[in-house]
Amino acid sequence: GNSVTQMEGPVTLSEEAFLTINCTYTATGYPSLFWYVQYPGEGLQLLLKATKADDKGSNKGFEATYRKETTSFHLEKGSVQVSDSAVYFCASIPGYSSASKIIFGSGTRLSIRP
């Protein structure tokens, strides 16, 4: 079946540090891959996505590359800010349509110290 496994948190970093949150997936076929973010007191928001192998999704300084050979979609940011403190979810949707149900990882809580 389809599943997503991501790095357990919490992750605590100092401002301007480099961030990596690991994510791997299992799927039949070629899923679309996503990172969602949940800021304190707010709903889930799409951060970035990639729909095929070698695609790179990017937004707000965050990047993730769809690696078919390692079944991974690691989230990276070169210099984190306090405002990046949130819970990050890696997710997949089987197939091409983004209108299918989303399979989420368990989430990684990120805290950034000033």
Add this chain to the structure above:
Amino acid sequence: DTGVSQDPRHKITKRGQNVTFRCDPISEHNRLYWYRQTLGQGPEFLTYFQNEAQLEKSRLLSDRFSAERPKGSFSTLEIQRTEQGDSAMYLCASIQSSGAANEQFFGPGTRLTVL
């Protein structure tokens, strides 16, 4: 604000009581999803509607749960005879299924606490 609203935002109830939540999707979206998120976990799919038709239900959706979308607009999720294990955040999302690159928009959720 994503345009998807949920009501109430918080609900505290006693075990054995019935509760009902409402989701108002973005008006032109034909597909509506319900997810459940327990503490420290990612959201899990419960059910979805295409217009007014309920097309899929997760095995997580026991017979105490029922969802409706009577006119293809808002949806309700009812839990009968609540149990402490039902305590969770219930999320709603909507999307227009005809666009391949579209995004699912999430509401703020209803946090249920069963005492």
